Each structure stands twice: as structure tokens, then as C-alpha cells.
Amino acid sequence: MHTSIADILKQNQLSVTGSRTKILELFQQTGGALAHADIELKTGEQFDRVTIYRTLQTFVEKGIIHTIPTADNSVLYALCKDQCSEGHHHDNHIHFICDDCGTTYCLEQVAIPEVRLPNGFTKKQTDVVVSGLCNKCS
């Protein structure tokens, strides 16, 4: 069973408001990643652009969502999957961007491969972004 949206917010000491609930819902429904513009559109533009910026920023700070690096330099956000299993934090999964439909997937089932760095370099986080065709477009 999963944690309700309101619970996620409360667990992070955030008040339960319309925009936050709606935006989190949107992430849960989508499953994948969303850009700022997607959110504006898909919420029916009922929220101020600024509110969306601030909401996303808050979510990132609290670790509810994270940003995804993309080769085309757009800004994408996705749910941190372990938001439900509170405590442990390891969003170490691969992101896949479809060149055709543009959808971004968080491939939870694909583990991040180990990377060996040269001497003197310390690894904190590894982001892997794979692009190509998704299962719907190929």
C-alpha cells in the first residue's frame, strides 16, 4: 500500500495545499518526468507560474522530487521513488529519454552501473541518462 499525497507532504513538514497536492498527483499519474511547462499545461494552468517554480523548488529541497540532467539542457523533475519508504535515500536509477515522443522514463529496474574514478576523485552521485526509442515508439 502506498502513502497518500497528504501524508507525503505532512512527513516533510509542508502544509497540504491545492497546488502541492495537484502537482504531486500529476507526478504520480505520469510516472515519468515532467518539465516546468508540462506542469503548467497539465494542471490546466490553474496555478501561477511562480507558484509552480516555488513548489518544485520546495519539493527538490525536501527530497520529494529530483532534477534530471538532460542532454538538451531542459529542466526535468521526477519523483524520488523512495519517498514512501522514508529514510533511505537512493534515487539511483536510470533515466531514459525517447528521441521520438520525448517522454522521460525513470527505469527503476535498471541499476546504475559502477563507475571507477581516477585517483583523487570522490563520487557522491551518479546520473545516467540514456536516449533512444522507448517501447511505444520502436
Added chain:
Amino acid sequence: MHTSIADILKQNQLSVTGSRTKILELFQQTGGALAHADIELKTGEQFDRVTIYRTLQTFVEKGIIHTIPTADNSVLYALCKDQCSEGHHHDNHIHFICDDCGTTYCLEQVAIPEVRLPNGFTKKQTDVVVSGLCNKCS
């Protein structure tokens, strides 16, 4: 021996101009990745902001440089290493961003690990961005 900057430009059907030469030089000297702002600063702001935008865009189109995905959503560019070995194009190397000094390194010596995708997904390109502390900051 390596190809001169002027030759790189000529090979790509570009006229050899001050801004292009200076910016390519900067990339060669730096070795690592540069943001638009870095270029403005390090060239001593002798070129128009617009010229830099257009130069970078041209270089990306010609495959002389490429963009690097970053988790903090800034725009970074780096030389495509095989610009000299014309033909084959596989900038498959890892990018490392130092959390402390902010420098981005292209770790040519570290191979991109193989990633196995779920059925139906086709891989075209893999980008790996590792963050942490570099050998100067640790």
C-alpha cells in the same frame, strides 16, 4: 601531432574568424567543459554575447563541441575529442562535476558502462554524469 584550430574550422566549412579561433583555443586550453558565462569571462568579454551564442550553436551543429547534461540545469559545452580523428563519432566518456569548485571534467579514460534496457527500448546514446569532489578539492 594535432590538427590546428584553423584546420578544424576549415574541415567543417567554417570561415576562420577571431571569435571562433579564440573560443576553440579556450576549449583546448581548459580541457574541461565551459558554460556560456565562462566563455564570456575568459575571453575578456571581447566578443558580443550574441556572437558567443551563435558560435557555440554552430560548433554543436558541426559536431566540434557537444553539450553536457548537468543535474543543476546549467548549460555546459565541451570539445568532442574525436574532432581530430574525423569520421567516427563516439564521445562516450563520463563527465564529472565537482560539487566544491564547480569544474566539469571529461574523464576520457573512464569508459561508459553498459546499460541493459527493458524490452522494447532501444539505446542510442548514454550520458553519465558523476558528481562529487575532484582531485584538487578532496
Added chain:
DNA sequence: GTAACTGCAAAATATTTGCATCCTT
């Protein structure tokens, strides 16, 4: 009731486009 959140306005940044001039070939 109080602190936190939102929306509006506006400022600050970043990026793109048009056009006249200058430089490379």
C-alpha cells in the same frame, strides 16, 4: 491567531531575431 502559501506585479536573467556593417575567402 499565526505562520506559511499563493498570486500579482515587476525586476533581473537568459536567449533569440533582424538588420546593417565588416571580414574572410
Added chain:
DNA sequence: AAGGATGCAAATATTTTGCAGTTAC
């Protein structure tokens, strides 16, 4: 000389900030 490249001005787009009004707890 001709075409491409640059610089300036200005149009767009994006993101941030301040503040007053509203909402959650």
C-alpha cells in the same frame, strides 16, 4: 566582389524577488 560572420538593438522567454492578501493548522 560575394557570402558569411559580427555587433548592436530590441523582441522573447525564463527565473527570481517583494509584498499584500489568503489559507492551513
